[in-house]
Amino acid sequence: MNITIIGTGYVGLVTGACLADLGNHVFCLDVDQAKIELLQQGGIPIYEPGLQEIIERNVDAGRLTFSTDIAASVAHASVQFIAVGTPPDEDGSADLQYVLAAARNIGRYMTDDKVVVDKSTVPVGTADKVAAAINEELATRAATPTFSVVSNPEFLKEGAAVEDFTRPDRIVLGVSSDEKGQSALATLRQLYAPFNRNHERTRVMDVKSAEFTKYAANAMLATRISFMNELANLAEKVGADIELVRQGIGSDPRIGYSFLYAGTGYGGSCFPKDVQALARTAREHGQTLRVLEAVEAVNIDQKHVLVNKVFAKYGHNLVGKTFAVWGLAFKPNTNDMRDAPSRVIISALLRAGARIHAHDPVAEEEARRVLALDLADAPALLQNLQFANKPMQAVQGADALIIATEWKAYRSPNWTALKAAMKTPVIFDGRNLYEPHAMQESGMDYVAIGRGTHA
Numbered sequence: 001m002n003i004t005i006i007g008t009g010y011v012g013l014v015t016g017a018c019l020a021d022l023g024n025h026v027f028c029l030d031v032d033q034a035k036i037e038l039l040q041q042g043g044i045p046i047y048e049p050g051l052q053e054i055i056e057r058n059v060d061a062g063r064l065t066f067s068t069d070i071a072a073s074v075a076h077a078s079v080q081f082i083a084v085g086t087p088p089d090e091d092g093s094a095d096l097q098y099v100l101a102a103a104r105n106i107g108r109y110m111t112d113d114k115v116v117v118d119k120s121t122v123p124v125g126t127a128d129k130v131a132a133a134i135n136e137e138l139a140t141r142a143a144t145p146t147f148s149v150v151s152n153p154e155f156l157k158e159g160a161a162v163e164d165f166t167r168p169d170r171i172v173l174g175v176s177s178d179e180k181g182q183s184a185l186a187t188l189r190q191l192y193a194p195f196n197r198n199h200e201r202t203r204v205m206d207v208k209s210a211e212f213t214k215y216a217a218n219a220m221l222a223t224r225i226s227f228m229n230e231l232a233n234l235a236e237k238v239g240a241d242i243e244l245v246r247q248g249i250g251s252d253p254r255i256g257y258s259f260l261y262a263g264t265g266y267g268g269s270c271f272p273k274d275v276q277a278l279a280r281t282a283r284e285h286g287q288t289l290r291v292l293e294a295v296e297a298v299n300i301d302q303k304h305v306l307v308n309k310v311f312a313k314y315g316h317n318l319v320g321k322t323f324a325v326w327g328l329a330f331k332p333n334t335n336d337m338r339d340a341p342s343r344v345i346i347s348a349l350l351r352a353g354a355r356i357h358a359h360d361p362v363a364e365e366e367a368r369r370v371l372a373l374d375l376a377d378a379p380a381l382l383q384n385l386q387f388a389n390k391p392m393q394a395v396q397g398a399d400a401l402i403i404a405t406e407w408k409a410y411r412s413p414n415w416t417a418l419k420a421a422m423k424t425p426v427i428f429d430g431r432n433l434y435e436p437h438a439m440q441e442s443g444m445d446y447v448a449i450g451r452g453t454h455a
């Protein structure tokens with residue numbers, strides 16, 4: 001099948017590469033000239049395990065191309081995926097300008113019938129707006145081709161995106177009940193057939209329910225995280241260990257173990273903005289999503305929990321103190337720094353006068369870029385921020401080590417070397433990577449999240 005992917009970011013690039021790998025001819029469009037040039041030269045703008053090999057294989061086979069040519073992208077395929085960003089607007093609602101610009105481009109250039117697939121995370125009712133934008137463009141040139149808009153939200157996780165895309169838990173297809181909608185469904189069933197060999201993963205529903213499903217999924221996951229973070233803070237006060245509590249409740253199959261880790265709050269490109277957008281949609285309909293508003297408020301506070309622990313130990317003036325920070329990306333196996341807790345932590349400590357020696361296996365470049373933006377009002381502070389090539393280099397001479405992201409490389413450090421390298425053996429662990437008892441025995445001053453009996 002010929003496929004066009006509009007927007008070659010985390011979702012678009014993974015979708016395009018994986019669909020090409022199944023034998024489809026995929027045209028990836030982006031308006032970012034630099035990104036397309038990098039891809040055309042064999043580079044890859046994001047870090048995602050396994051992705052580079054798939055891209056190389058399919059570019060070599062002539063099944064995957066990258067371009068900024070909008071007319072060519074529309075002409076290439078009857079199936080047009082929209083996978084552009086939907087960042088939060090100032091009021092928390094999803095900013096649809098990129099989705100609607102993509103839709104207008106399709107309307108402007110299409111000369112044959114199309115299936116337009118919304119893969120971006122978009123609020124309920126967006127498919128209608130996409131259809132209206134295409135229709136407006138068709139009307140300006142009295143063109144007659146028809147189209148159907150399908151909602152096909154993406155559930156991949158950064159860091160495991162290829163695995164998630166190729167082995168999805170479910171494929172949600174929201175289609176209209178008319179003939180065009182049913183014909184679009186048949187086309188997409190064919191496209192996704194290779195993923196359904198083992199068992200049927202497709203969930204077919206109406207368009208609005210499909211749009212809603214994506215937000216409901218992210219809202220549920222964010223709720224679990226904020227729930228555990230709030231309980232972790234209480235656990236510290238009452239002297240309980242949230243890790244033991246997690247295992248105690250996770251063993252209940254109605255609860256399960258996933259997404260119950262206490263930490264420094266959720267970040268990334270999806271949870272913060274999707275929680276906000278769903279709450280905003282509710283308010284537009286005269287309803288307050290009280291649970292979700294609390295989920296967000298707890299998360300905002302949680303990003304400061306580690307900083308407050310540092311202040312509690314050293315006071316608010318950190319001049320003369322050096323902190324090593326392990327992990328910058330919002331989670332392991334990605335270089336994505338969007339809403340990463342490390343940004344809040346590093347900015348706060350730099351503003352309090354500290355020096356930071358940071359390490360991340362892949363996110364250094366992106367971290368340099370976003371921290372410069374975060375500290376745009378105080379650029380001189382960036383002089384106190386240094387990056388290390390190795391975790392052990394970062395801790396050299398540090399007063400304390402802060403763990404912000406649970407990369408595998410940080411799980412079992414050489415404790416003797418670590419203690420020898422640090423000025424004082426203090427760890428603020430925002431990801432509860434280590435056992436408090438073992439830390440105590442090895443002479444570490446160990447502060448974790450919600451581990452009241454030991455911290």
Ligand SMILES: NC(=O)c1ccc[n+]([C@@H]2O[C@H](COP(=O)([O-])OP(=O)(O)OC[C@H]3O[C@@H](n4cnc5c(N)ncnc54)[C@H](O)[C@@H]3O)[C@@H](O)[C@H]2O)c1
Pocket residue numbers: 006007008009010011012029030031032035083084085086098099101102119120121122154155156157158269270
């Ligand atoms: N990142 C994730 O893990 C993830 C997971 C599931 C769903 N989503 C959703 O998928 C969508 C895309 O997310 P992302 O993380 O891939 O975003 P991204 O910012 O990485 O990529 C979006 C790309 O779209 C391009 N673009 C913008 N306007 C365009 C246009 N008119 N024509 C062509 N290209 C255009 C941008 O230049 C950018 O490269 C969002 O709605 C997001 O919520 C993301």
